Amino acid sequence: MYTLQTIPPKCAHLVLRVERFLKRYHVDFIGKKILVALSGGPDSTALAVILSLLKKRCSLNIEALYLNHGLREEAFQEELFIQNFAERWKFEPHILRTNIGLLAKKTHRGIEETGRNIRYFILKQFAQKRHCDLIALGHHLNDLAEDVLIRMLRGASWPALGGMDVYLKEDKIVRPLLFLSKDEIKSFLKMLNQNFCIDKSNFQLDTLRNRVRHTILPLFCKENPSFLKNIFRLWQAAKIDRHDWQAKIEKLKPKIFENKIEINRKELELFLPGERMRIFSQCLKQLGPGQVLFDNVMKLEELFSTRKVGKRVEFPGNKMVLLNNETVSFLKG
Amino acid sequence: MYTLQTIPPKCAHLVLRVERFLKRYHVDFIGKKILVALSGGPDSTALAVILSLLKKRCSLNIEALYLNHGLREEAFQEELFIQNFAERWKFEPHILRTNIGLLAKKTHRGIEETGRNIRYFILKQFAQKRHCDLIALGHHLNDLAEDVLIRMLRGASWPALGGMDVYLKEDKIVRPLLFLSKDEIKSFLKMLNQNFCIDKSNFQLDTLRNRVRHTILPLFCKENPSFLKNIFRLWQAAKIDRHDWQAKIEKLKPKIFENKIEINRKELELFLPGERMRIFSQCLKQLGPGQVLFDNVMKLEELFSTRKVGKRVEFPGNKMVLLNNETVSFLKG
Numbered sequence: 001m002y003t004l005q006t007i008p009p010k011c012a013h014l015v016l017r018v019e020r021f022l023k024r025y026h027v028d029f030i031g032k033k034i035l036v037a038l039s040g041g042p043d044s045t046a047l048a049v050i051l052s053l054l055k056k057r058c059s060l061n062i063e064a065l066y067l068n069h070g071l072r073e074e075a076f077q078e079e080l081f082i083q084n085f086a087e088r089w090k091f092e093p094h095i096l097r098t099n100i101g102l103l104a105k106k107t108h109r110g111i112e113e114t115g116r117n118i119r120y121f122i123l124k125q126f127a128q129k130r131h132c133d134l135i136a137l138g139h140h141l142n143d144l145a146e147d148v149l150i151r152m153l154r155g156a157s158w159p160a161l162g163g164m165d166v167y168l169k170e171d172k173i174v175r176p177l178l179f180l181s182k183d184e185i186k187s188f189l190k191m192l193n194q195n196f197c198i199d200k201s202n203f204q205l206d207t208l209r210n211r212v213r214h215t216i217l218p219l220f221c222k223e224n225p226s227f228l229k230n231i232f233r234l235w236q237a238a239k240i241d242r243h244d245w246q247a248k249i250e251k252l253k254p255k256i257f258e259n260k261i262e263i264n265r266k267e268l269e270l271f272l273p274g275e276r277m278r279i280f281s282q283c284l285k286q287l288g289p290g291q292v293l294f295d296n297v298m299k300l301e302e303l304f305s306t307r308k309v310g311k312r313v314e315f316p317g318n319k320m321v322l323l324n325n326e327t328v329s330f331l332k333g
Numbered sequence: 334m335y336t337l338q339t340i341p342p343k344c345a346h347l348v349l350r351v352e353r354f355l356k357r358y359h360v361d362f363i364g365k366k367i368l369v370a371l372s373g374g375p376d377s378t379a380l381a382v383i384l385s386l387l388k389k390r391c392s393l394n395i396e397a398l399y400l401n402h403g404l405r406e407e408a409f410q411e412e413l414f415i416q417n418f419a420e421r422w423k424f425e426p427h428i429l430r431t432n433i434g435l436l437a438k439k440t441h442r443g444i445e446e447t448g449r450n451i452r453y454f455i456l457k458q459f460a461q462k463r464h465c466d467l468i469a470l471g472h473h474l475n476d477l478a479e480d481v482l483i484r485m486l487r488g489a490s491w492p493a494l495g496g497m498d499v500y501l502k503e504d505k506i507v508r509p510l511l512f513l514s515k516d517e518i519k520s521f522l523k524m525l526n527q528n529f530c531i532d533k534s535n536f537q538l539d540t541l542r543n544r545v546r547h548t549i550l551p552l553f554c555k556e557n558p559s560f561l562k563n564i565f566r567l568w569q570a571a572k573i574d575r576h577d578w579q580a581k582i583e584k585l586k587p588k589i590f591e592n593k594i595e596i597n598r599k600e601l602e603l604f605l606p607g608e609r610m611r612i613f614s615q616c617l618k619q620l621g622p623g624q625v626l627f628d629n630v631m632k633l634e635e636l637f638s639t640r641k642v643g644k645r646v647e648f649p650g651n652k653m654v655l656l657n658n659e660t661v662s663f664l665k666g
Contacts, residue, residue, distance in 0.1 A: 153556050155563030157570045158491045208556060219549055223486050223541060230488030233627045237490045237607070244605040272577040274570070294566045 001090060004053055008191050014184065015053045018176050025239075027167045027174050032133035033061040034174075037123055038093070040066065040078040040197035043138030045085065046185045047177055049194060051136060052089040062091040065126050069100040069115060078197045085194075094130075096122060112207055127172065139164065139175045142182040145231040146212045149220070153208075157294060159245070162238020163231070178235075181228050245278050252279060259332040261286060268304065268328060277301050280321065280330075287332040290317015304328065334423060337386055341524050347517065348386045351509050358572075360500045360507050364392040365466035367507075370456055371397040371426070373411040373530035376471030378418065379518045380510055382527060384469060385422040395424040398459050402433040402448060411530045418527075427463075429455060445540055460505065472497065472508045475515040478564040479545045482553070486541075490627060492578070495571020496564070511568075514561050578611050585612060592665040594619060601637065601661060610634050613654070613663075620665040623650015637661065 004012045022029050034051060038044045051062050066082045068075045079095050086093035104114040127135050147163045166178050177185065189196060205211050220227045248271070255262040261283045268276055277297050284292045293315060300313045300321055311323045322329040337345045355362050367384060371377045384395050399415045401408045412428050419426035437447040460468050480496045499511050510518065522529060538544050553560045581604070588595040594616045601609055610630050617625045626648060633646045633654055644656045655662040 152485070152567075153553055153560060153563075155557075155559070155566060157567060158494075158574065161491075161494075161567075211556070216549070216552055219552075220486055223544070224488075226488070227486060230486075233488060234485075234490060234494075236631065237610075237627070240610065241491065241607040244607040247605060272580060274574040274577040277570075277573065294570070298569065 002053065004057065011188055011191050014188050015050050018050050019054055019058065021179050022176055025166045029058065029134060029174065031059040033131060034134045034136050035127045035130065035132040036062065036064040036136045037138065038064040038066045038082060039199065040081050041199055042186055042189055042196045043140055043177065045194065045196040046189055047136055047138040048091060049089055049192065050176065052091050063094065063130060063132065064091055065094045065096065065123060067119060067122060068095060068097045070097060071100055081197055134172050134174050137173060137175050138177055140177040140180050140182055140185055141228050141232060144178055144235060145217055145228055146209060148231055148234065149212050149216055150208065159238035159242040162235045179232055245275065248275055249279055249282060254283065261330040262327050265326055265328060273301055273305060276304065283330040284315055284319055287319050287330055288317060290315055290319050335386065337390065344521055344524050347521050348383050351383050352387055352391065354512050355509055358499045362391065362467060362507065366394040366464060367467045367469050368460045368463065368465040369395065369397040369469045370471065371399045371415060372532065373399065373414050374532055375519055375522055375529045376473055376510065378527060378529040379522055380469055380471040381424060382422055382525065383509065385424050396427065396463060396465065397424055398427045398429065398456060400452060400455060401428065401430045403430060404433055414530055431455065466505065468506050470506060470508050471510055473510040473513050473515055473518055474561050474565060477511055477568060478550055478561055479542060481564055481567065482545050482549055483541065492571035492575040495568045512565055578608065581608055582612055582615060587616065594663040595660050598659055598661060606634055606638060609637065616663040617648055617652055620652050620663055621650060623648055623652050
């Protein structure tokens with residue numbers, strides 16, 4: 001059996017970097033039971049290997065769940081791969097079969113969207129059933145870069161532009177490989193002679209994700225070979241800023257009702273415009289679905305800072321903000 | 334002669350949007366003498382037209398400077414164009430001839446870089462000689478989008494990622510068209526039957542700028558037709574945040590010496606991590622040339638927030654930060 005002591009030093013180094021990364025971002029993982037979302041691709045394969053190698057050192061209990069969506073013929077070969085793979089690295093594998101095609105038809109949604117939704121849903125349910133403390137996903141630095149570019153495309157602002165989270169405490173989700181590039185992950189597996197499966201559907205250019213992956217991101221990396229490193233820095237900066245804003249917003253004590261949030265104008269005046277715009281956005285998000293349009297938040301801030309009274313700004317999802325004499329009210333319905 | 338009243342309403346509307354944009358960003362332009370940097374291309378041609386149309390309404394005095402860099406044969410035809418164009422729109426044209434090729438050779442720099450440097454240098458000198466209050470540049474929303482993508486490529490963080498400024502008060506530079514897309518500008522000129530010159534060198538893919546313009550940006554716009562609008566929102570958000578941080582940093586009173594800046598530790602403790610990192614960066618920039626590496630600023634913040642004493646972090650350009658018992662010192666040399 002492989003241990004941190006018997007694998008090549010370069011591999012052990014990478015494993016320890018993952019441990020440090022998780023600690024740096026305050027992921028509560030020591031002594032926990034972790035469910036790895038295992039597809040058999042290089043990312044989740046490396047993830048299962050790395051967590052298995054940290055098992056003893058961090059007192060982990062590792063299980064893995066493979067979902068056979070019934071979409072690709074290769075999936076049944078993948079099931080076999082998972083069995084052998086789990087035996088080699090000594091973790092408990094689970095295999096679940098679903099029929100995404102049927103589900104997508106039933107719910108009138110795309111296969112891509114259905115797959116994603118059902119994947120998270122099943123993972124969550126399964127983690128609960130198996131009493132797992134965390135669900136580990138294989139997203140890495142290339143995924144993060146794609147995410148940042150897609151967010152940029154879709155008009156995300158700061159700090160959302162910095163990309164996905166490493167740790168979603170409430171959802172019990174963790175992404176231990178987020179700082180590692182695809183190349184680093186692949187050469188890690190190569191050094192360990194660990195093979196993996198290839199999902200051919202990742203190469204089709206019919207989804208935005210794949211077009212970003214195979215067309216746009218390579219252009220950025222070609223122009224600047226350090227682009228992925230830059231993305232990681234951007235991500236770090238975004239997390240720091242979000243934390244700062246969060247800390248500030250928490251000092252605010254809004255009155256929360258059924259379909260209404262109310263904040264004192266005097267309290268809001270203590271904040272700077274950019275901070276206030278983030279408070280406005282957060283209150284609107286809290287009221288439920290409906291996009292928090294940037295232009296409308298700008299308008300709201302302008303009305304607020306020029307001390308307008310009796311004005312309203314409307315938002316999609318039947319949401320509205322009222323500027324009263326003493327308060328600002330966020331209303332739904 | 335054309336006036337706001339005699340041109341098509343759509344054109345007048347656009348001109349008034351430019352006026353509002355300048356007012357919104359506190360550009361001090363009413364009653365001023367403005368030097369337009371005129372290349373004869375669509376952007377600066379539209380800029381000269383728009384400012385000419387605002388002449389009466391905003392009591393402007395418009396002059397334009399065309400630089401013939403001696404690089405392209407067409408430039409001499411462009412000189413003729415400028416003469417006729419200025420006559421039509423009633424502003425004073427100036428033409429200066431330089432020899433960039435010769436200058437680049439002399440200074441051992443690229444033609445692109447030399448061109449940019451010399452352009453700004455000559456514009457500034459000329460503006461001073463003619464007692465102009467402002468230099469107007471034709472950069473528009475597509476230029477801004479390119480700028481954001483290039484900054485992203487090069488690893489800019491927030492708020493620098495938001496792109497170029499509309500108004501550089503000290504340099505007397507203004508970019509009145511920054512919110513308008515290339516398409517809007519071209520259809521504005523078309524409605525006025527105003528032709529323009531085409532600089533073929535813009536189509537070569539030998540510079541990063543042109544590759545972003547002709548390859549990367551079109552991919553983003555194809556994926557999301559509202560991409561340029563999103564870039565403008567990102568720019569707005571960045572300007573608000575920068576203003577906020579600037580307002581906070583100004584409250585700080587560092588001691589500034591010849592090659593040293595000193596800040597009290599207690600004062601710095603009043604700030605949040607992201608704010609402090611921007612203070613650190615600004616102090617380092619103030620010390621002179623040398624890249625302010627993000628990773629080192631992160632390290633500095635980590636040392637500071639864990640109350641380390643007697644530690645130092647070094648930066649390129651022979652710069653260094655010392656964490657003393659009571660102060661943080663930024664040193665050069």
